[in-house]
Amino acid sequence: MIDAKKIEQIARQVQDSLPQGIRNLGDDVEKKIRQVLQAQLSRMELVNRDEFDVQTQVLVRTREKLALLEKRLDALEGKQATGSEPQEVSPADVSSETPIVPDVKND
Template sequence: MLDPKTLEDFGAKISALLANSPARDIEKNAKAVISGLLGKLDLVTREEFDVQAQVLARTREKLKELEARIEALEKAGQA
């Protein structure tokens, strides 16, 4: 029967081997390339997007109110 210590050592060696494998390097490089590409894009966070969406909604509401006031003033001026 196998000694648990031997199994632990074997697992540790396999883990170390996989950590230093070319596949791990490829994964790191791919992440770096993707991060670099995304960094060059003009992206905003979800929080920034939500804030701007709220600002836009308030601006649209204010525009509707102003349009209604102008229409009311124009009707009052014609009367």
């Protein structure tokens, strides 16, 4: 949700842009604008920047783990086909340039 201070700032800007006669209604107009803004913003189900950044980091770590597991699986499948011992894959073996958007294959 957007910070209450930002909502107040927007409400004041809207109130300041109103003609003088309407501006004199002051508190009533400001309260109504604040209520409408809060209702509309809550319907949009917005997240704050901190929560977005946390989820982005979780996604990056998850993709790195997935890439590591895919490499390990490939190594195990390759060794199983040749009959030799599987080779251990470490996180250092996974490229740091893992794409943010995974390839989507349409079968």
